[in-house]
Amino acid sequence: MTLMRVLAISGSLRESSSNTSLLRALVTLAPADTTVHFSAPLDSLPFFNSDVEEARLPQSVQAWRQDVGLADAIVISSPEYAHGVSGVLKNALDWLVGGVEINGKPVSVLNARPQASVAHGALVETLRVMGARVVDQTAVPLTGRKLDHSGIAADPELAALLQAVLSTLRQSTEDAAGGPA
Amino acid sequence: MTLMRVLAISGSLRESSSNTSLLRALVTLAPADTTVHFSAPLDSLPFFNSDVEEARLPQSVQAWRQDVGLADAIVISSPEYAHGVSGVLKNALDWLVGGVEINGKPVSVLNARPQASVAHGALVETLRVMGARVVDQTAVPLTGRKLDHSGIAADPELAALLQAVLSTLRQSTEDAAGGPA
Numbered sequence: 467m468t469l470m471r472v473l474a475i476s477g478s479l480r481e482s483s484s485n486t487s488l489l490r491a492l493v494t495l496a497p498a499d500t501t502v503h504f505s506a507p508l509d510s511l512p513f514f515n516s517d518v519e520e521a522r523l524p525q526s527v528q529a530w531r532q533d534v535g536l537a538d539a540i541v542i543s544s545p546e547y548a549h550g551v552s553g554v555l556k557n558a559l560d561w562l563v564g565g566v567e568i569n570g571k572p573v574s575v576l577n578a579r580p581q582a583s584v585a586h587g588a589l590v591e592t593l594r595v596m597g598a599r600v601v602d603q604t605a606v607p608l609t610g611r612k613l614d615h616s617g618i619a620a621d622p623e624l625a626a627l628l629q630a631v632l633s634t635l636r637q638s639t640e641d642a643a644g645g646p647a
Numbered sequence: 648m649t650l651m652r653v654l655a656i657s658g659s660l661r662e663s664s665s666n667t668s669l670l671r672a673l674v675t676l677a678p679a680d681t682t683v684h685f686s687a688p689l690d691s692l693p694f695f696n697s698d699v700e701e702a703r704l705p706q707s708v709q710a711w712r713q714d715v716g717l718a719d720a721i722v723i724s725s726p727e728y729a730h731g732v733s734g735v736l737k738n739a740l741d742w743l744v745g746g747v748e749i750n751g752k753p754v755s756v757l758n759a760r761p762q763a764s765v766a767h768g769a770l771v772e773t774l775r776v777m778g779a780r781v782v783d784q785t786a787v788p789l790t791g792r793k794l795d796h797s798g799i800a801a802d803p804e805l806a807a808l809l810q811a812v813l814s815t816l817r818q819s820t821e822d823a824a825g826g827p828a
Contacts, residue, residue: 479694479695479696479698480696480697480698481698508694509693509694509696512690513660513689513690513734513735513738514660514728514733514734514735515660515661515690516661517660517661517662547695547737547740547741547744548740548741548744548773548776548777549769549772549773549776550732550737550740550769550772550773551731551732551737552695552737552738552741553694553695553734553735553736553737553738553739553740553741554694554695554734554738554741555734556728556731556732556733556734556737556738557694557733557734557735557737557738558734559728559729559731559734560728560729560733560734560735563728563729584772588730588731588769591730591731591765592729592730592731595729595730596729
C-alpha cells in the first residue's frame, strides 16, 4: 500500500468558502493510505508576469510548482465568478504553464454549485491544455445547505461522493504506474 | 463635441506586451475629442476576497472602480493563457462584480492574436454577465510582426482598425446618450 499524496487547491480566499469546506472534508475523509494537504493560499503568489518568470522565479512560485510536482494527484474546488474561473486560481495556474509539474498529473475537479457550469468547463479546458489529466469531475451539491467541513463529512451522501473522488484518483495513479503498488 | 474618456485595460503585465502596445497605439491615434488613458497596473490590486470586500474595500479597489465608473467607454486587450483569460485581468474584473461601475458601459475587446479565440470568447461572456455592453470585438493581427506602439500607429491598415474601434465607441456613447452631443 503506497501512500498517495493529494494536493487540495481552493479557488476561493473566503474564510467560510464552501469550496474550501469541501476540501477540508476531504482531509477528514481520507483513508489511511492517502494524505490530503492544502496548497499555500493562492494569494501568496504574485501576479503572473513572464518578464519576472524569465528573470528570476519568485520563491513563492518555486514553492507552488514544487507542491504541484510532489503531489501524486490534485483536487481543485473553485467558485464561478461572472461565468469565469476565479482570477486568483487562474493566476496560480498561469504560473504553472512555463513548468512541467502538472504534466500528466491526475486531477479531479469538484463543483460545489452544479448549476454554475461555465467556469467549471473553462477550468477543465485550461487544465487539459496545460497537460493535466482531468480524470474526474464531481458535482457535490451544497447550494442552500449551510454545512461546514464536519457537516459535509458527516453527511453520508456527500461523504460517499468525496470518498469516490479519492478512490478514482487512487485508481488513476495506479493506472499511470502500471498497476497497484 | 463632447470629450470621450476611454479607459484602456491591458491583461498583460509584460513590458513589451503586444496587447499593451496596441493600447498605447490607441493613445497616439485618438482624435482631438477623445482621450485614452491607462488604468493603474492591474497588479496594484489585491486578490479578490469577498470577506475583504464586505469588511472594507481596499483603496486600490476603490480607485479601480472609480476609474471604470468615470470612463465613457472601455477598451480591453488581453493575452490568452492556457485557453483562458489571464488571471490578473480576471481578478480585476472579479472586483467589479460587487459594484455598478461597468454596468451598461460600452466596451471594445481587442484581440492581438486572432488564432487564440477561446479566452477572447470567455472574456466577452464574463463582461456581458457583468452587465457591460460589448459593442465591438476587433481582431488586430500582430502575430509574427514585431511592432511597438509607434510601429502599430504608423501602419495604415492597423491604424485604420484602431481608429474604427474609437469611432464605434464614440457612436455607442452617443446612442446611449440619445444622439450626438
